[in-house]
Amino acid sequence: xxxxxxxxxxxxxxxxxxxxxxxxxxxxxxxxxxxxxxxxxxxxxxxxxxxxxxxxxxxxxxxxxxxxxxxxxxxxxxxxxxxxxxxxxxxxxxxxxxxxxxxxxxxxxxxxxxxxxxxxxxxxxxxxxxxxxxxxxxxxxxxxxxxxxxxxxxxxxxxxxxxxxxxxxxxxxxxxxxxxxxxxxxxxxxxxxxxxxxxxxxxxxxxxxxxxxxxxxxxxxxxxxxxxxxxxxxxxxxxxxxxxxxxxxxxxxxxxxxxxxxxxxxxxxxxxxxxxxxxxxxxxxxxxxxxxxxxxxxxxxxxxxxxxx
Amino acid sequence: xxxxxxxxxxxxxxxxxxxxxxxxxxxxxxxxxxxxxxxxxxxxxxxxxxxxxxxxxxxxxxxxxxxxxxxxxxxxxxxxxxxxxxxxxxxxxxxxxxxxxxxxxxxxxxxxxxxxxxxxxxxxxxxxxxxxxxxxxxxxxxxxxxxxxxxxxxxxxxxxxxxxxxxxxxxxxxxxxxxxxxxxxxxxxxxxxxxxxxxxxxxxxxxxxxxxxxxxxxxxxxxxxxxxxxxxxxxxxxxxxxxxxxxxxxxxxxxxxxxxxxxxxxxxxx
Numbered sequence: 001x002x003x004x005x006x007x008x009x010x011x012x013x014x015x016x017x018x019x020x021x022x023x024x025x026x027x028x029x030x031x032x033x034x035x036x037x038x039x040x041x042x043x044x045x046x047x048x049x050x051x052x053x054x055x056x057x058x059x060x061x062x063x064x065x066x067x068x069x070x071x072x073x074x075x076x077x078x079x080x081x082x083x084x085x086x087x088x089x090x091x092x093x094x095x096x097x098x099x100x101x102x103x104x105x106x107x108x109x110x111x112x113x114x115x116x117x118x119x120x121x122x123x124x125x126x127x128x129x130x131x132x133x134x135x136x137x138x139x140x141x142x143x144x145x146x147x148x149x150x151x152x153x154x155x156x157x158x159x160x161x162x163x164x165x166x167x168x169x170x171x172x173x174x175x176x177x178x179x180x181x182x183x184x185x186x187x188x189x190x191x192x193x194x195x196x197x198x199x200x201x202x203x204x205x206x207x208x209x210x211x212x213x214x215x216x217x218x219x220x221x222x223x224x225x226x227x228x229x230x231x232x233x234x235x236x237x238x239x240x241x242x243x244x245x246x247x248x249x250x251x252x253x254x255x256x257x258x259x260x261x262x263x264x265x266x267x268x269x270x271x272x273x274x275x276x277x278x279x280x281x282x283x284x285x286x287x288x289x290x291x292x293x294x295x296x297x298x299x300x301x302x303x304x305x306x307x308x309x
Numbered sequence: 310x311x312x313x314x315x316x317x318x319x320x321x322x323x324x325x326x327x328x329x330x331x332x333x334x335x336x337x338x339x340x341x342x343x344x345x346x347x348x349x350x351x352x353x354x355x356x357x358x359x360x361x362x363x364x365x366x367x368x369x370x371x372x373x374x375x376x377x378x379x380x381x382x383x384x385x386x387x388x389x390x391x392x393x394x395x396x397x398x399x400x401x402x403x404x405x406x407x408x409x410x411x412x413x414x415x416x417x418x419x420x421x422x423x424x425x426x427x428x429x430x431x432x433x434x435x436x437x438x439x440x441x442x443x444x445x446x447x448x449x450x451x452x453x454x455x456x457x458x459x460x461x462x463x464x465x466x467x468x469x470x471x472x473x474x475x476x477x478x479x480x481x482x483x484x485x486x487x488x489x490x491x492x493x494x495x496x497x498x499x500x501x502x503x504x505x506x507x508x509x510x511x512x513x514x515x516x517x518x519x520x521x522x523x524x525x526x527x528x529x530x531x532x533x534x535x536x537x538x539x540x541x542x543x544x545x546x547x548x549x550x551x552x553x554x555x556x557x558x559x560x561x562x563x564x565x566x567x568x569x570x571x572x573x574x575x576x577x578x579x
Contacts, residue, residue: 031486032405035397036413039457042394043416046454050431051423057434110330113323126331128565133334135511136557137341139531140550143538144337147344154340186334214319243424245518250538260426267430277434280427287424 051284057277067273075274085262085279092242092258093286095173099180099241100234103188106181107233111192112222115199127193130186142179142250149175171252179247184237191236195229196222228298235294239287259283338554345551347544363548373549376533379445380514383529386449387456387513392505394453395460400494402461403468404476418462420455428455429522436523443525451519456509463508463568467501468494504567511560514553 061070079085114126133141148154149169159165169175199222207217223230245260254261259279266276346359367373398417402410420428432451433442441447471494479489495502517531524532530553537543 031490032401032407035401039394039398039401039417040413042450043420043454043457046432046436046450047420047428048416050428050435053435053438054427054431106330109323110327113327117320117323128562129331130334131565132558132561133338135508135515135561136338137515137531137550137554139517139535139538140341140554141337143534143546143550144340148336148340181333182337185330189330239422239424243426245424245426260424263426263430267433273434276430280430283424283427 054277055281057274058281060274062272062274075278079275079278079282084257085259088257088259088262089282091256092260095176095180095248095258096238096241098173099177099184100238102177103181103184103237104230104234107185107188107192108230111189111196112218114189114193115196116204123193123197127190130190130193133182133186134190138183139246141182142246145175145178145182146170146250149178175251176247179251180241180244183244183247184240187240188233188237191229191233192226195226199225224300227300231294231298234297235291238290238294242287242290243283338558341547341550341554345547347547363544364551367545367548367552370545372528373530373533373545376528376530377552379448379527380530383445383449383452383520384510384513386446387452388506388510390449390453391456391460391509392502394457395505395509396464396495396498396502398457398461399464399468400490402465403471418458421458425516425518429519432519433522442523443527445524445527448520448524448527448529449513451523452513452516453509455516455519456512459508459512460505463505463564464498464501466568467498471497500567504564507560507564507567511557511564514557514560 057067058075059071059073061068061072061074114123118126150156151166151168151170153169155169156166159167203221203225204217207221212220243260244258245264248254248258248261254265257265259282263276263279263283266272266279345363346361395417398414402414407413436442436447436451441450475493475497476486476489479493480486484492515531517529517535520529521532521535528536530549534546534549534553537546537549
């Protein structure tokens with residue numbers, strides 16, 4: 001027996017050893033296999049396979065309204081070099097970045113107040129209040145903003161009563177950000193609240209006892225402690241704003257179109273599946289880059305220096 | 310004295326800001342519910358007076374009734390299946406060490422992070438090729454793929470509090486791994502299982518893009534609303550909206566009731 005075959009045998013044993021870990025009674029490999037099989041199959045068929053197929057389709061061709069297997073780069077070059085796609089990409093990127101900055105800037109002070117100024121009971125209530133909108137009726141809430149911000153809506157009625165307006169609130173960058181913040185702000189606040197509630201209070205007290213003013217405590221104790229959470233809140237906000245379809249549709253009437261709008265329009269306007277898939281894959285690549293950047297920022301300068309050593 | 314005044318002003322600013330932020334979050338939900346009782350055809354101020362007209366109108370609309378039934382079916386199916394799958398995934402992650410564990414966990418955890426437009430399009434493209442397009446079961450299957458992520462997270466969080474020695478103790482007393490799972494782990498996870506059931510139902514009840522893509526002629530309630538919204542102004546929207554909002558808020562609140570998720574350190578055994 002050669003050394004190579006021994007090592008492959010050994011690694012094969014190691015690979016399957018998880019199946020036999022709780023070696024108590026019965027056939028020990030059966031339970032984990034039975035538990036993992038349905039989950040893996042389900043996620044493979046209904047999540048992984050569609051995404052893989054999405055990538056494959058970008059190389060296919062449409063001939064006489066039928067999708068045919070092929071290997072052409074035409075779809076990629078057509079989309080990537082089209083002015084519509086490039087404009088939509090820049091616009092979506094700018095919009096999502098704005099939302100990210102606004103969400104973190106607004107969420108930080110709010111989370112600070114919730115984590116440090118509220119009693120535990122009130123804090124739980126605030127957390128409950130923030131979790132509910134994350135899972136309920138985003139589309140309806142955008143529709144409600146449409147009512148509130150419309151020319152004869154409530155916002156203008158209130159502004160009119162103090163002598164301002166009527167302002168064109170709906171249909172521009174302002175209403176788009178209102179919509180995207182409706183989506184991302186609760187999550188951003190929640191992420192920061194959980195991080196800040198975990199900060200060791202003695203650190204804050206120590207800094208105060210050493211004569212630190214509030215601003216310096218926040219800058220030198222709170223911010224470094226919740227740095228990963230800030231990065232997480234920022235990447236989450238970016239992800240949500242970048243991929244959102246509803247706010248651009250209802251708050252600006254899809255003008256100018258974002259990438260999500262472009263995807264749905266391309267799918268709807270006949271059978272241009274491959275091109276819509278190109279846009280989708282391009283979006284996923286950009287989101288992956290954004291997530292990577294977030295991870296890199298989360299680790300902080302000192303951690304990176306230690307890694308480099 | 311001056312410093313105390315500054316503190317008070319700063320506190321006032323902090324709470325004022327927090328109040329405004331909560332107002333921003335609450336406003337759209339309140340608007341939907343309040344205007345659903347408005348007698349006017351168009352939702353504006355001043356309020357047109359209390360009316361149940363639109364609530365009655367949605368009860369009489371067969372398309373809305375069908376959509377509601379579809380939503381309930383899809384939601385219940387999703388709740389049961391993603392709780393089962395989520396439990397399996399969470400337990401595997403908790404109990405076993407194996408190669409490919411990271412890809413396994415990512416396969417379950419990542420789906421909600423993929424924008425629904427892209428995922429919906431991908432699901433439609435793939436599932437229509439294998440002949441699953443346009444069925445209620447397909448909508449449910451796709452919702453399960455997303456909601457299992459939340460179930461796994463909730464149940465895994467609960468398993469964190471399970472003593473690692475409890476199962477080996479059961480094995481030593483002669484229980485098979487399966488018996489220990491059923492009689493020790495499952496009862497321990499009960500609150501998380503209930504929470505996961507209701508949260509998955511809420512996720513499904515709220516999802517519209519994927520349901521819109523893969524559902525074909527089968528409309529769930531949010532898809533019906535989306536189609537109504539893209540048409541003309543329709544006062545029924547507020548009434549359906551209020552119903553959907555109440556249902557999904559109730560589901561999330563019930564789910565929350567059964568989770569131990571809290572910000573900050575607590576006594577683990579209150």
